[in-house]
Amino acid sequence: MKLFKLNKTNLNEVEQIPFKLEKDIQSLVEVNVESVFNLKFIQSELSVDKYRIDTLCFDEENNSFVIIEYKKGKSYSVIDQGYTYLQLLLNNKSDFLLVLSQYFNKVLRMEDVDWSQSRIIFVSPSFNSYQKDSVNFKGLPFELWEIKRYSNDTVVLNEHRSNSKESIETLNPTSNSTISQVSKEVKVVDEDFHLSKTNQPLVDKWNELKEEISNLDDVEITPKNDYISLMLNGKTLCYLIFRKNSISLEMNRGNVKPDGSRSKNYFDLDDPKKISKEGSWEWKSGTKGTIYKIPINKTTDLEYLMFLIKQKYKNLSN
Template sequence: MPLFRICGDQKVEQIKTQAFSRERSLQRLIEKNLNTLLGIRFVASEFPTGDRQRGRIDTLGLDQDGTPVIIEYKKTSNENVINQGLFYLDWLLDHKGDFTVQVQRALGKDCQIDWSNPRLILIAENFSEYDKYAVNRIGSNIELWIYRLYGEDLLYMEPMNSVSPTKSRSTAPEGKPNNQDQSSGGTRNMIEYSVENHLQGKSPEIIDLFKQLQERIFSLGEDINEKAVKHYVVYKHGKNFCEVWIQNEKIKIWLDIAPDVLNDPLHLARDVTKVGHWGTGDVEINLENDAQLEPVFDLIRQSYQQTV
């Protein structure tokens, strides 16, 4: 995608693309800005996978919802990047204890980990149609991101595939904390979370209200991801911008936007920065009827635009 600078007299000049001198330069830049770029907390760099499964994971992180994240970088895409990433993802599921210890060292012992659906992010200058097809067929939580370096100080990043709103799988048995492995072998006794789970037992009015809200959220862009976790449904565009908790008589929404930035003329939102709540955002809204849909959606749109 060409990028142009607007100069004097309404003339434009194209900014030429540059290349990172080494793959490691790209990695260091993204690691230093993980939260800003992808909404992920940095855990470790070049993490060794041990003597039996020799390798080094480029970047380990924990996203806004407490989901483990593996990030692999390539200056250019090649045939091994997907297989390599899948190998590390499988290793992670079999070594949850090692990851948990590293998270506690980096982020503190109180940090919660949700093992329901670990993420694999692959970042390269380009991916082929075969790469995108393979990722869609595999069905794991794999994201392809492309980057461009313009000049010396402009970085562009864009997701190349949209992770389908599939059921999330928990590796912890019912009633057990998700951040604890239940056996030394890393058993995978799955609990499935889905949007349908959150709609069970709700009134037809609330279900219809959610469906209308869901349709509007997806209309914001083709690359929006929907993810059902234990207590709510997450909508993200790279980073979280909205979390939805479907209750019996209303829908509670949290927005990942600074309260003082939000334009809320009807005063529908409240600042919950210092109040305990499920979502990752610090702005809370209650949606109770159809009449509130449009003004509430306008607030959601503002949060989404922070990620574009």
């Protein structure tokens, strides 16, 4: 990818500045891991058994551990290292739980962590075709992110995504293999996982909605453990919760503090047909969270639904 700076009508190429050391990448990511990956940084250089983990993070949305590994060279196997580290995590849960308890300064139980959502993130200036092909399977708990730095103080991160429908377990049937052992406990949630909960007319309605959503710039569909998120540049546009006979679209309205002040981007939904319902809850701090809930069924008017979604889209874009 080439990057240019616009100078009136001229395009001046911005030079790439290579990272000299893996540590340079690690330091940059760890300081910004919340804004880049929406994760809590827990510890750097964690030693467990005979291995050393570059960065240990926690995904509060999924209540799961995330390990980040940094690479500059290309002479390593993503699959081998990824499954080895996941097995390390699953075989030493008490060690990881202790580190997490110390971070949050409270005693945590095994059930406070969703071990099935554990995953590995690899960050490197580049991955070769072999490494990319090795993770081209459905449901792998790995992410490959290429990071590049440029002379105008710009850093670009691109994720390599798999488009395969084949599971890696079909290539490794041995029941005592590392892959099989990890796969028994770690499950990657995808779109099909949520669609399997609902009926075919609603699946068809969701596919129609997806087509409409694809016309909105920079919106990504991100499956989570309990719902599917629509994300706009790292911000949550709305959630979709799939049930047997319904889909609930939930849209955060914003927070109201005890003094009555409202959070940034707090908004009122213009809903002349009144198909949305307001919901709220209160945290211990006294802050009140508010939400709009919109039911979706097989007769839902998608044009009107998109009219509502676009209001939140515009709100987050401002």
